[in-house]
Amino acid sequence: MAIFINLRKKRPAAEIPIAGEPPIGLAELAELVRTIRESGRTCDHTCKQIKEFLQGKDLNIEQMLRWLRASGVFCDCGLLNAHQLDSDKKID
Numbered sequence: 001m002a003i004f005i006n007l008r009k010k011r012p013a014a015e016i017p018i019a020g021e022p023p024i025g026l027a028e029l030a031e032l033v034r035t036i037r038e039s040g041r042t043c044d045h046t047c048k049q050i051k052e053f054l055q056g057k058d059l060n061i062e063q064m065l066r067w068l069r070a071s072g073v074f075c076d077c078g079l080l081n082a083h084q085l086d087s088d089k090k091i092d
Contacts, residue, residue, distance in 0.1 A: 020067075020070075022064070022067055023060065023063045023064050023067050024054075024059055024064060028057065028059070031053075032050065032053050032054075032079070033079065033080065035049070035053050036049045036050070036053075036076050036079065036080060037080060043075055043076045043077035044075075044076075045074075045075040045077070046075055046076070047065060047068070047074070047075055047076060048076065049076040050064070050065075050068070050076055050079060051065075
């Protein structure tokens with residue numbers, strides 16, 4: 001498994017906020033996180049894998065990217081670092 005390091009923000013995952021409800025379903029969000037985690041690819045500090053997943057599912061890429069940016073997530077590994085924050089809605 002590849003090691004993902006969020007170089008943009010060196011904060012513990014518990015400090016990275018998630019802004020409101022995601023524009024995709026929680027099941028799809030969990031699948032996105034699993035897909036990135038299991039891909040074996042290292043993060044190039046873009047949202048390339050997120051975009052590929054959303055495009056493959058015919059989901060609104062721009063809406064999801066706006067939500068991610070509002071949440072402080074700017075790349076694939078940023079999502080992996082932030083996804084488990086919403087303790088009421090654990091997705092993985």
